[in-house]
Amino acid sequence: MKQILNSLNKLAKDKHIENKKYFDKLKKKQPKNLDYVMQELHDKEFKKTDCLQCANCCKTTGPLFTLADIERISKSFRQKPQQFIEQYLRVDEDKDYVLNSVPCTFLDSENYCMIYEVRPKACREFPHTDRKKFHQISDLTLKNVAICPAAYNIVEEMKKRLPL
Secondary structure, X not given: OHHHHHHHHHHHHHHHHHHXXXXXXXXXXXXXXXXXXXXXXXXXXXXXXXXXXXXXXXXXXXXXXXXXXXXXXXXXXXXXXXXXXXXXXXXXXXXXXXEOOOOOOOEOOOOOXXXXXXXXXXXXXXXOOOXXXXXXXXXXXXXXXXXXHHHHXXXXXXXXXXXX
C-alpha cells in the first residue's frame, strides 16, 4: 500500500492540470446525469476498495467537526462537549473545529476507527465522490485525488465516461 500511496502522489501531481481544466469545464457545463454517473462510479469503486488497507485520509488529513459531531462523540465518551473540545480539538484559521494533530487520534494500529459508529460527518462522507451537486465540490475533489486512491480512480473513470 505504501508504494501505491507514493505513486498516487506523483500521479495526482502529473494529472493536476488536466483535472483542473476538466473540472473548470464541468462547472460551466454540467452533464444532466452527472450525479447519477458519480454515484455509479463511486459504488463500483468502493465494491473493490478496502479502506482498511489504506486509511491515508485518517493518516494525513483531519476532518472538520461540526457541533453535532462534537455532541455525538462527546456523549459516547460520557464527556461534556467542552471537555472533548479541550482534549482533542483546536480551532483552525477558518474558525472550524479540527483535530489537534494528524494522524487521527482515533485511528488504531490496524487502521480501524475507534469511534467509527459516531465518527464525524466529514469522515462518513469522504471522499465525497457520491455527493449530490458534485460539480460544486471540484476543488475538494482535486485535493482528495492526491489523498485517496479510490477518488483518483473515480475521477479517471469520470473523465472517460463524461468527456467534456
